[in-house]
Amino acid sequence: MTTYFQLFVSFFKIGLIMFGGGYAMLPVLEHEVVDRRGWLTGEDLIDLFALSQCTPGVIAVNVATHTGYKKRGVLGAAFSTLGVIMPSLIIITIIAAVLNNIADIPAVQSALSGIRIAACALMIKTMVKMWKNGIRDWFGAVIFAAVFVLTAFTEVSTVWSVLGALLIGILSFHSEREAEK
Amino acid sequence: MSNFLLLCWEFFKAGLFAVGGGLATLPFIHEMARNYNWFTEADVANMIAVSESTPGPMGVNMATFAGYKAFGIPGALAATFSLVLPSYVIIIVIAKFLDKFSENPHVMDAFYGLRPAVAGLVLAAWLSIFQIAVLTLPRFQETGVWTDLANPVAAVIFVLLLVASYRFKKIPPAAFIAAGALLGVLFL
Numbered sequence: 001m002t003t004y005f006q007l008f009v010s011f012f013k014i015g016l017i018m019f020g021g022g023y024a025m026l027p028v029l030e031h032e033v034v035d036r037r038g039w040l041t042g043e044d045l046i047d048l049f050a051l052s053q054c055t056p057g058v059i060a061v062n063v064a065t066h067t068g069y070k071k072r073g074v075l076g077a078a079f080s081t082l083g084v085i086m087p088s089l090i091i092i093t094i095i096a097a098v099l100n101n102i103a104d105i106p107a108v109q110s111a112l113s114g115i116r117i118a119a120c121a122l123m124i125k126t127m128v129k130m131w132k133n134g135i136r137d138w139f140g141a142v143i144f145a146a147v148f149v150l151t152a153f154t155e156v157s158t159v160w161s162v163l164g165a166l167l168i169g170i171l172s173f174h175s176e177r178e179a180e181k
Numbered sequence: 182m183s184n185f186l187l188l189c190w191e192f193f194k195a196g197l198f199a200v201g202g203g204l205a206t207l208p209f210i211h212e213m214a215r216n217y218n219w220f221t222e223a224d225v226a227n228m229i230a231v232s233e234s235t236p237g238p239m240g241v242n243m244a245t246f247a248g249y250k251a252f253g254i255p256g257a258l259a260a261t262f263s264l265v266l267p268s269y270v271i272i273i274v275i276a277k278f279l280d281k282f283s284e285n286p287h288v289m290d291a292f293y294g295l296r297p298a299v300a301g302l303v304l305a306a307w308l309s310i311f312q313i314a315v316l317t318l319p320r321f322q323e324t325g326v327w328t329d330l331a332n333p334v335a336a337v338i339f340v341l342l343l344v345a346s347y348r349f350k351k352i353p354p355a356a357f358i359a360a361g362a363l364l365g366v367l368f369l
Contacts, residue, residue: 114365169294
């Protein structure tokens with residue numbers, strides 16, 4: 001059985017190794033929560049990312065809260081959420097107190113450039129998996145392409161494209177049509 | 182209202198209304214810099230740089246830093262917890278809802294539309310990081326020479342790490358991130 005301590009430690013680790021946040025760190029979350037612990041399926045994680053696009057809050061924190069709740073209820077959610085924010089609390093407080101100009105250090109900047117490249121490389125595998133799990137037909141491919149183009153090449157807020165996809169999904173009556181087959 | 186409670190309230194608001202991830206908290210923090218004397222706009226610029234350069238979700242890092250600037254360690258704790266509280270409650274409510282309605286056809290249809298949308302968002306996010314990390318588009322636009330399209334060193338590191346991520350499936354992402362940082366310090 002998953003203990004409060006396990007939830008705390010796993011999400012503490014995630015908080016400690018994720019840089020920047022958002023989608024770049026999807027592989028980190030996937031590795032710990034899906035592959036290692038089996039707390040969520042890959043599909044659950046994608047669903048959580050979808051929900052996090054239309055609900056407030058930091059994505060990694062949302063994943064932590066949801067996973068903790070799913071495994072051990074409200075208190076489990078508290079432990080996992082605390083775990084994911086704890087590294088920030090410690091590291092940022094120390095930096096704010098003594099190392100205010102850390103971002104100006106050249107070595108830090110080159111390390112970050114390297115981390116960004118690593119994140120890009122790791123994301124490829126995750127994206128291939130997402131494509132296989134999430135896009136099963138032409139309908140999915142059209143939504144995928146539309147959201148990508150809107151987000152990458154226009155100023156349209158992601159909130160709108162996500163809500164649009166949600167609405168189109170409901171109006172597709174996909175499960176009804178599947179049931180009729 | 183005491184200034185300290187006001188800080189909690191402002192970060193609670195940011196946590197409640199910043200939809201779509203950590204970067205969405207940024208406008209709220211800018212507004213605080215303008216409306217209160219807790220920290221300056223220059224502090225905010227520094228906060229962004231530090232939050233990007235250190236581990237942890239960006240939104241949480243920003244809140245901790247801003248709270249510390251305003252009221253020291255109690256401020257850091259208060260700002261961070263206030264930021265997280267709204268989504269903590271909302272996510273639990275949603276999780277309860279999903280437990281109950283995950284078999285509902287409308288909910289399933291909603292996710293049928295949402296999953297490919299998220300894949301599209303992730304690809305867009307990947308492209309924007311890739312542009313910064315590996316490509317050198319401004320230089321390419323200037324010269325029009327194909328070899329100016331990407332930073333060659335960054336491109337080599339990218340390909341190496343990509344191949345490694347497929348060849349050695351047992352290596353955790355943390356090791357790749359550490360390797361990226363090390364290669365960055367050595368070669369970039």
